Amino acid sequence: MSPGELIIELFLMPLVAFVVGLGMVLMYRRIGARIQRRVGPPFFQPIYDIIKLYGKHTQISHGLIHEIGIIMAVGGYVAAETLLPVPGMSGLADKGGVVTLAYVMMIPSLGLALGVGQCANPNGSIGISRALTAMLAYDIPFILVIFGAAYVYGTTNLADIIAIQQQQGPGGWGIVQMPLLALAALLSLQGIMGKQPFEIYIAPAEIATGPMVEMSGKFMGGLFVMQCFQLYTVGVLYTTLFLGGGEYWLTFLPKIFSVVAIPMMIAFVFPRYRTEDVIRLLWKWPVLIALTGLAVVLR
Amino acid sequence: MSNELENIPIRQELEVLQSGQKRTNPLANVFDGLVKFCRSRSMFMLHYCTGCGAIELPPAMTSRFDMERLGIQPMVTPRQADILLITGYVSIKTLKRIILTYEQMGSPKYVIGICSCTVNGGMYWQSYATAKVLRDYLPVDVYIAGCMPRPEAVISGLRELMEDISSGRAESWKKYYQHYDYYLGNQQKLFGEDWQTPTDIIAEARHYDLMTEHTLGEHTALLEKHQKPLEALEMRLSVKDKQKV
Structure with a gap:
């Protein structure tokens, strides 16, 4: 690939991710509305929200680290997008691989922690400590799943993983080869996306949206953008590991949207667990399922 | 209650003053x-x-x-x-x-x-x-x-x-800055003359370029007279020795 093409792809991949992510946010809110028997927001609602937040007159900054934290939160996911191969574009996927991706996906949480720390709001501190604890909880099954998938495919290169699955057809997809690992990954996706029942760190009614409590204007807008990237990233990663990736956008988009839709549908019918229960649950069931899946795979 | 609080103008129709x-x-x-x-x-x-x-x-x-x-x-x-x-x-x-x-x-x-x-x-x-x-x-x-x-x-x-x-x-949020003296006067009438909030409205009005002749007045002067600088709350955890935690 020539450097010119690479630069175009590095620019296009986050842009596509943002646009698709906006669609996912819309889907998330529409699913919630339909489950609660409402109409839901209009089609362009996510983009209205973001433009409005960036257009506020008051932009309360709590200092340099606050701003850097938000840049890290968005930038971490932008970096993750360049490592995720999509139909027609592979970006840095050859150089990176799934282990790098797992590291890069932790940057947003850490950036958020930095930014919230500067705000010095007790609700924010409580929220971010819960968020990092939740990260500890969902990352264990997630890493186990990545390990198992890398063992089955014999590579950590995401482009190769897609190629292997597409050679073998739907029978060779990860979800058929290692159903237990796919199930464990689905459960930890719920945690990665921060949706109910693992949503205690946001908890609007108790700690006033936790990490976001002091975020206003463009900072909140940055977090809305981050949410778009987050939904897209988890959808694409799951599709790449277990659903054969994408050959064409026409087959790829339904896959990633349906992957993201499953945790959302679960989310709206659940209340939330306490932090210690989140850890207990995530370290018990997904880890148990993932370990069994590993045993099956390694046999 | 001091004299300044007595002469707040009776309810007036406030206009948003267009400056921009x-x-x-x-x-x-x-x-x-x-x-x-x-x-x-x-x-x-x-x-x-x-x-x-x-x-x-x-x-x-x-x-x-x-x-x-x-x-x-x-x-x-x-x-x-x-x-x-x-x-x-x-x-x-x-x-x-x-x-x-x-x-x-x-x-x-x-x-x-x-x-x-x-x-x-x-x-x-x-x-x-x-x-x-x-x-x-x-x-x-x-x-x-x-x-x-x-x-x-x-x-x-x-x-x-x-x-x-x-x-x-819908630009009435500008009125709060442009006529701060009036709103503050009414607030002081209810809460007493030492009423103050953590937000520095006058500085914000300067920041948004919304200062008018009605922003400052006798009530903001009263506010400045009584204003205490904000201090961070001291956070202290005390556990009594004999008490079992």
Whole structure:
């Protein structure tokens, strides 16, 4: 690939991710509305929200680290997008691989922690400590799943993983080869996306949206953008590991949207667990399922 | 109570004083129009449930009337909110909290007074502990009268606010800066002359270039006389030795 093409792809991949992510946010809110028997927001609602937040007159900054934290939160996911191969574009996927991706996906949480720390709001501190604890909880099954998938495919290169699955057809997809690992990954996706029942760190009614409590204007807008990237990233990663990736956008988009839709549908019918229960649950069931899946795979 | 508090002008119709001139770049005007439209279509509301009118908000938000199809959704902190809904009578103690909340919200911000109690005191018109007319203390964009207004009325009020925002009429948040002396005077009349909030409104007015001859006056002078610098609260954990934890 020539450097010119690479630069175009590095620019296009986050842009596509943002646009698709906006669609996912819309889907998330529409699913919630339909489950609660409402109409839901209009089609362009996510983009209205973001433009409005960036257009506020008051932009309360709590200092340099606050701003850097938000840049890290968005930038971490932008970096993750360049490592995720999509139909027609592979970006840095050859150089990176799934282990790098797992590291890069932790940057947003850490950036958020930095930014919230500067705000010095007790609700924010409580929220971010819960968020990092939740990260500890969902990352264990997630890493186990990545390990198992890398063992089955014999590579950590995401482009190769897609190629292997597409050679073998739907029978060779990860979800058929290692159903237990796919199930464990689905459960930890719920945690990665921060949706109910693992949503205690946001908890609007108790700690006033936790990490976001002091975020206003463009900072909140940055977090809305981050949410778009987050939904897209988890959808694409799951599709790449277990659903054969994408050959064409026409087959790829339904896959990633349906992957993201499953945790959302679960989310709206659940209340939330306490932090210690989140850890207990995530370290018990997904880890148990993932370990069994590993045993099956390694046999 | 000192003399300064006696001579607050009787309720006056406050006007938003237009200071800014229209931008010359046509593209900038298109951009401003887009931002205005998005502002009107995406409103995060902080509902400060002071009274009985709050009971009409859940049906307006949930499946029967569904505010979200208008882009209105609840938010829980003043930092993220655009509209402050005051639903019902405002006691003097509550009013302090409302003013603190209002001053923490990011501009542009809008206030909606729901129920008759915020218009003229409603059934609490002779109460000694109730602030009768909300717009003496805060600039109110839309009043929704009724005791209580039904969700249809609430939504029609919100739609009116949406139209005002997209056409640029809902700029009463500027009034708070431009006529701060008047609002502060009314607040001091209720809370005493040593009333102060953590937010420095005068500095903000300077920042937004909204200083007028009505921003400063005798009441802000009184505020400066009594103002104490804000200090961070000391955080201390004390555990008694003998007590088992």
